[in-house]
Amino acid sequence: MAGKKVSRKKLLKEPDEFISITGKVIQFLREHQRQFILAGVIALAALAAAVGGFSYFRWQEGKAREVQEQGFKLYEEAFGKGGNTEGEKESYRKAQEKFREALAVYSRGNTGQVSHLYIGHCRYALKEYDQAIEAYSRCLTSPFRPTALDGIGYCYEAKGDFARALEHYQKNTEEKHSPFQGEGLLGMARCYEALNQKPKALETYQKALAKNPKSNMAQFIQRKIGELKG
Numbered sequence: 001m002a003g004k005k006v007s008r009k010k011l012l013k014e015p016d017e018f019i020s021i022t023g024k025v026i027q028f029l030r031e032h033q034r035q036f037i038l039a040g041v042i043a044l045a046a047l048a049a050a051v052g053g054f055s056y057f058r059w060q061e062g063k064a065r066e067v068q069e070q071g072f073k074l075y076e077e078a079f080g081k082g083g084n085t086e087g088e089k090e091s092y093r094k095a096q097e098k099f100r101e102a103l104a105v106y107s108r109g110n111t112g113q114v115s116h117l118y119i120g121h122c123r124y125a126l127k128e129y130d131q132a133i134e135a136y137s138r139c140l141t142s143p144f145r146p147t148a149l150d151g152i153g154y155c156y157e158a159k160g161d162f163a164r165a166l167e168h169y170q171k172n173t174e175e176k177h178s179p180f181q182g183e184g185l186l187g188m189a190r191c192y193e194a195l196n197q198k199p200k201a202l203e204t205y206q207k208a209l210a211k212n213p214k215s216n217m218a219q220f221i222q223r224k225i226g227e228l229k230g
Contacts, residue, residue: 064106064115071098071118078125089126096122113142120151129155146178153187157194166191182212189224202228 078091116138123132139148156165169187185208192201
């Protein structure tokens, strides 16, 4: 059914709905002007705090990386000395302190994980295996998981706990994108050999050779295969 026809004269007499509502909004804003200004100031303050906080964290991370660089130099210096000299140990201790200092400044994200990882490396070099395992374990949920698994495996192997070392080496061989798959196979083979499981050791050495036939460890692996075959 057709709608009711409204005359133009009547429409002109009736107040425009949009104008009416707009007027009410303007009146409301005028009456509550102070509250809106205060709310705006609070919002701006919160935004400034967020930006300031982000900038501060970035500054902290930069400072931590500067300290890490000092730690890297000390670690490389110790690693380059070779042998188990007192000077080498002292360099590892100093490097470890630098990575601890970096952690105190900034412990988040990959930057913090790198500090934990190198503390683990230093602890391992100093034969403080339990403390090294603790440091490496902090990296197991990070992008550095394969390196941490390898480090934990070496620690348990050095402690003579070949079953637990085997467990961690094996995890690395099962990680699809782990760069330590070959290293994990070699670790597993050593552990099987230490546990007097020679058939498994032989099989694992063969897998390691097949995976990296041109690696710098190929000659060593071939010799181990020959020994185990008798």
